[in-house]
Ligand SMILES: Nc1nc2c(ncn2[C@@H]2O[C@H](COP(=O)(O)OP(=O)(O)OP(=O)(O)O)[C@@H](O)[C@H]2O)c(=O)[nH]1
């Protein structure tokens with residue numbers, strides 16, 4: 216029997232702990248049991264009940280106070296995570312083995328963990344060895360995403376995690392409830408972004424020709440492979456929270472032994488993309504599923520996602 220995990224990641228303050236608390240409450244209202252593991256050794260506040268807390272294993276303050284280590288807060292946190300990676304037995308003891316586990320891991324906000332350090336990858340491998348199907352949930356604060364260049368940085372951070380971890384990943388824009396109606400309208404274009412158009416809008420702001428071509432190449436790569444999209448997350452909107460959950464469940468095939476339920480699709484008001492099917496959340500989750508679980512053989516190199524998606528929907 217597989218077990219299921221959400222690895223909740225994202226920059227500092229992006230809303231990871233709040234997401235875990237909202238999601239676990241939402242799962243409760245659906246009569247689904249889910250647990251949260253705190254993996255942030257520097258955590259001070261969270262309001263969900265924890266199944267396990269990394270601070271029982273190691274705390275940043277202890278590392279910083281240790282005269283033989285003398286780390287600051289950032290180095291201390293990296294040290295703690297490396298210590299954790301070498302002591303996965305602690306996680307085994309804490310998790311036990313209940314069939315049909317559904318666990319959310321509230322991760323630290325140090326961006327290095329998702330760009331080049333191996334510890335998160337090691338965690339994923341350890342979980343997979345223990346029969347977990349893991350979905351990465353990458354959170355970015357919508358407050359910082361209302362301008363194109365900030366948005367490109369956010370996309371690159373999400374992309375780094377996707378490439379590093381090699382698991383299905385759902386990217387989420389948090390704190391949507393804080394946006395004004397005008398900003399909400401504005402941000403819609405970032406949920407399913409047309410990177411080429413974004414680049415064109417801003418190319419006048421870049422003076423250096425070399426930098427302009429580099430930015431163009433990055434935007435082109437992201438757009439050509441439809442690599443990164445975002446789902447909005449407003450903790451006060453239950454329907455929206457449910458839609459995020461359904462997409463995550465779909466990407467790890469939670470409940471495949473149960474009756475198959477397709478994620479609900481909220482009506483899109485974004486009209487910038489002519490191909491409606493490509494901006495469909497189901498389609499997005501489906502591509503992730505195909506890529507990572509390799510359900511469709513793409514050796515031929517000319518796999519048609521549109522056709523494969525239609526087949527799946529028809530069946
Ligand atoms: N209004 C609103 N505030 C939010 C939301 N999510 C998080 N916040 C606030 O943003 C702040 C940071 O949220 P956290 O959930 O602690 O963020 P985090 O990513 O866990 O932070 P670190 O663990 O320090 O990296 C807190 O004050 C939260 O109350 C949201 O969806 N809406």
Ligand SMILES: [Mg+2]
Pocket residue numbers: 231232233255258321
């Ligand atoms: Mg936190």
